Structure formats: C-alpha cells, structure tokens
Amino acid sequence: MPNHDLSPDRDGVTFFSTLSAAVTHDMKNFLAIINENAGLLGDLAVRARNGKFPIDPQKAALISEKIRKQVNRADEMIKQFNRFSHSMDRSQEVVDMEEMVHLVAGLAERIIRHHEVFLTVTSAPVPCRIQGHRFDLLHLIFRAVEITCEILDNAPEDTQKQVAVSFGSDPLLPEICFMIDTDTAAGWDTLFDTSKNRALLDRVNMYVKKAGRGCGFCLCKTRETQ
Template sequence: MTQTTDGAQLAALRFMGKVVAAFSHDFKNSLAIINENAGLLKDLTAMAGSGRPLDPGRFETLADRIGQQVQRADEMTRQINCFAHSMDKTAQEVDLSEMLALAAALSRRPAALQRVVLEVAPASEPLRLTVFVFGLQRVLYECLQTAISASKPGSQVRLSAAGSARMMKVTIAPTDAAEKDLTPPEKIEQLADSLGAGIESEAGCLAVVWRRA
C-alpha cells in the first residue's frame, strides 16, 4: 500500500469521524431534552398523586416536546443510515436533489456553529446520476465547509441542482460571503475528478459540474 493510498484512506476516515461526531452531539442534545421533560413529567405525576390539582395542558406540552425530539432523532437516524449505505457500492444511481438534502444534513452542525443557515433548492424534476455516493458526499461536504467558513454569521448558503442534456451541476452559493473567491482544497478537486466531475468557482459560488460528451 502506497503512502498516497494511506493518506486517501485516512482522509476518508477523518471525514466519517467528523460526520459521526456531529450526529452524536445532536443525538445527545435530543436525549438531554427528552430526559429533562421526562423528569418534569415524573414530578407532575408525583404532584398529582399527592392530590394537588394540575392543568392537563402541562402534561400535553411536555408530551409534545418529547414527541418533537423523538421525531428529530428518527430523522437523524434515517440520515446517518443513508450516509452509512453510501459506501455499499462504488456506483449507485441517485437523485441529485436527494443528495443535496443529505449533504445539508451532514453539514447541519458545522453550519449551526457558524450561525449559517443551509437552504436546499431541489430541482423541478428528478436529476438522475450514477456516482460513488460516499465520494460525492465528501466533495459536497468539503465545498460546503469552504462556503460556510467564508460566510458571515446570520447569512445563508444555498444548495441547488440543475441539469440539461449536456451537463449536470450543483451550485453552492453563500448569500453574504466575507470572501468572494472560494477555493476548495486541492484534494477535493482531485476527488471530484475521480467522480467524473469538476469544481468551478464563479461569482462567489462553488459549482460541481458533470459534463456530458
């Protein structure tokens, strides 16, 4: 095994580690909220058991809060499961808009820490692409980190997809970037090339482009 191969595998593992760590933090936050509200429910139950009159609405409010966090955790489970299966095959046919939604989910925590909102604008019709999904998510993740890092707090980064007979394109556009020239790491440009794509920087945006002959 060459040093280059070792470096590529280590970079892939680091990417996986970042994603899993971010999701574990969010899971822990949901569990903390559930635990807090479950404790309040227990206190209210004890108060009711002692004969103290209570407003049923308080129970309903706490149950709703717990339900919201259960739904949030369920959605995160679906997302991390989808990410895990991105390594199943070296080539899978996927819908590009769905890949953007997953990419936004994987970068949700880094964006929140920078107080940047990610907005996904799906294509008006399905855009089918056969690609190594794990590699695609790495490319989108690194492009998003570049855009997030360049964005001012309180701004947005918009992800959109478009396609034609000759080209498919993902655009990552900060709405208020502190830097106008966005340049992703060279290693990601190389990875994009291995996926048959190129990365272009244009008018303060990053674009991942697949051109058809």
C-alpha cells in the same frame, strides 16, 4: 448494487467520523430534552401525590407533545444517518444529487449552525443525476458546504450568512451550485486546489467552475466521462 471494490481513504474516514460526531452530539441533545421532560413529569407526579397539586391534563399533554417532537427529530436523524452509513456499501450507480444535498444538509445541520450559516436548497428544475459512488458524492457536497462556511466565517460583518444551493437546468450537464453573499479573493475555481480535494473531484469525475452570475461556484460533471 453492493460495493466490492472500494474502501474509503483516510480523508473519507475523516469525513465519516466528522458527520458521526455531529450526529451523535445531536442525539445527546435530543435525549437531554427527553430526559428533562420525563423529569418534569416525575416532578408533577411527586407534587400530585399529596393531592394538593393535581396534574393539569393540558400540561401533561404539552409535555407528551414535547417528548414526541424530540423522538421524531431523533428518528429522522437516525434514518438519515443509516442512509449515509449504507452509502459506503454501494458501488458505482446513478445518484440523485438533489437527494444527496438534502441528506448532507440534514446530517451537517449542527456543523452548519455552528458557523451561524443558513443553508437553503432550491428544487432542481430537471433531475440532477450523476454516475458515481454515493459516498464520494456525499463527501464532495459536504466539502463544498464546508468551504462556503469557511468563506462566510471570514467575510465582512454585514455579509448575510446564507448559502443557496441550486441545480443546473441541463440534464446532460449536471451541476450543483453554491451561492453566497460575498466574493472570495482566492478565486472560485481554485477553492478545491488541495491534493485531497483534487483527488475527491477526480474520483467522481467532476470539476469546479465559478458560477455564471453572482458569487459562488458550481460542481460540474466532466462532459466526456458521463
């Protein structure tokens, strides 16, 4: 359903530009590898021209495979970026949160990697669907990932830099949990206590609570607004 009523606020624009910058940076890296492989093929052709060093078919096949691998990576990234860009066109709808988590994980891969964090997503036991604006929900997930990465940046050295994302088992009370290997002094339910984060949570009628077991927090749908 097209969106006629919402344009992102400044925080939303910042989120969009952060992901755009990360994606375009990744694209440049894919192009750089394709460029070097094309260059290597050129080098081999130059050496083969005088007949002394014929092109090894296995080597050529390997280079071709490496180019194809980068093209596939770039293609996947562009598809994800296209889905992300179109999230702004859409109005309120029922959104599959597992799909949104995978989309954020793919698009923010570079950002997550820069924190040296490894993110895993466990399949939802029941569909995790939330009524809301797709763009805002993606924004909220990204913010949760950012917050966990920041906690891990400041964690003791022996902490495993891993974020495990999982989903609740009650389809009527959807929740997305972000679990890590360390505690935080700030208190799990106060992590989103900034005006920007509170506004974001309000827009999607969600709240944050400490995870039932272990270290982490869950994004939960407010019961009365479902």
